[in-house]
Every structure is written in structure tokens, then in C-alpha cells.
Amino acid sequence: MTTRKKHLLPGFGLSLGYTLVYLSLIVLIPLAAVFLRTTELSFSEFWAIVTTPRVLATYRLTFGASLLAAVINLVFGLLTAWVLVRYQFFGKKILDALVDLPFALPTAVAGISLTAIYAPNGWLGQWLEPHGIKVAFTPLGVVVALTFIGLPFVVRTVQPVLEDFSTELEEAAASLGANRWQTFFKVILPAIWPALLTGFSLSFARAVGEYGSVIFIAGNMPMISEITPLMIITKLEQYDYAGATAIAVVMLVISFALLLLINLLQWWSSHRHGGK
Secondary structure, eight states: OOOOOOOSSSOHHHHHHHHHHHHIIIIIHHHHHHHHHGGGSOHHHHHHHHTSHHHHHHHHHHHHHHHHHHHHHHHHHHHHHHHHHHOOOTTHHHHHHHHTHHHHSOHHHHHHHHHHHHSTTSTTHHHHGGGTOOOTTSHHHHHHHHHHHHHHHHHHHHHHHHHHSOHHHHHHHHHTTOOHHHHIIIIIHHHHHHHHHHHHHHHHHHHHTOOHHHHHHHOOOTTTTOOHHHHHHHHHHTTOHHHHHHHHHHHHHHHHHHHHHHHHHHHHHHHHHHTO
């Protein structure tokens, strides 16, 4: 005699049905429409659009700058979360609130602010320019903007895990003769690594799709500082809808593949450390 497995929440089938319908309406159907629009093009036409030198340059800048910004946020986001969790100091609540500022700040305002700061006549730009460091209207400016908008994802993902981490494990490691660096790399880092990967993937995904804050500081020079979302907007302004969707499909596929790889790495890491 088989017994039916009971779920914690009643109405699981109905809830799952509503969830799938909602996700289909919000996510799957719009994405499917993008793929269907590209069927207006033959494969040779599609390939010619997505492999032009200008479009390839936007791919390199968008994904390269997003990856670099996510790595920077991985390091400094962990450092920020560590300071907010482990130390008490004057102005801590203000600093904690400032972390969420990129969430609330309109992207256009963020772009204008960063441009005003890093422009050749800006507060910081006027000091960096004489040393040959150009931020505004260069790929470096794109990295700065993407780092700015992605930092909260790492901090807010890692912070709760650090708060729940038991200090008794650190004390046990110290009592066994481990120094601070050994304690961090052998005890703390494995525990927070899945959260770090989650924050990294969220920061990366946010950076790939960013538009508003980047176009102001990038300068949008073809082959130099032009991002893929701007290329899509340019195609739409030219009423080249098939070309815009073709570029969007490539961007979607690459983003999905990278996020899938990151999620697989996170799954492998969590099972590896969870099995110990």
C-alpha cells in the first residue's frame, strides 16, 4: 500500500499551477517572443547581424566589464559585509543604509553623478587626468558604473550568512592552533562561499542588463565604449526590430549559459562542503 506524500502547505497543485502561469506570463512568453521574432531572418542574415565588428565589440565590453565589476564586488562586498557584521563603530547605521543607495537611486541619476565626478573637470577626474587615468567616456568608466550598481547584491547576500555564522567555530579553530588567515580560509570562507557565489551571480546579471547609469559615463563611442543594450536601442530607433531581437537573443543565450555555469558551481560547492 502506497501512501501519498503530504506537503507542508495545502493546495500545492493549485499553487504550483498559479506559479507556472505567472512565470509564463512574466518571463517565458516575452522571452519566447524574442526568439520567434528572429525567425524572420535566415541563419545567414542572423549570423551577419550578430557578428559584425561593432556588435562583437559591444559583447566584449558588456560581458567583460560585467564580469570584472562582479569580481570587484565579490571582494569588496565581502569586506563591507564583514565590517558591518563584525564591528561596532560610530555611523554604522548610516553606512549600512548607504549600501542600499544604488537600489533606490534612479540609474540616470547614478550615471550623471558618476560622470560629474569622473569627468576631466570633475571632483576626482581633474586629479586623475594629469596622471593619465581617464575614467569618464572610457571602458574603465563602464566598469566603475557597473561596480556601483552591483555592490549591494553581494553585501546583502553575504551579510545574513555572516550574522548567523557561529563564532564558536572560529574559537575552536584558534584553540587548535590556526591563525587568523587559516581560520578565514578553512572555516569561514567555505561556509559563506555559496552566498558569495549567489551575490556574484546577481551582481553579474544586474551589470549585464544595465543601461541607464552606463550610457552617461561611457561616452558611447563605437568600437570603444559602446555597450550591447545601447546597440539594441540603436537598432530599435532605426526600426530594425529583427536586428535588435537577433542581438538580444545572443545576449540572452550567453547570459543564461554563464548564469547556469555559476549556479552549477554554487550547487557543487554547497554539496561539497555540506557533505563534510
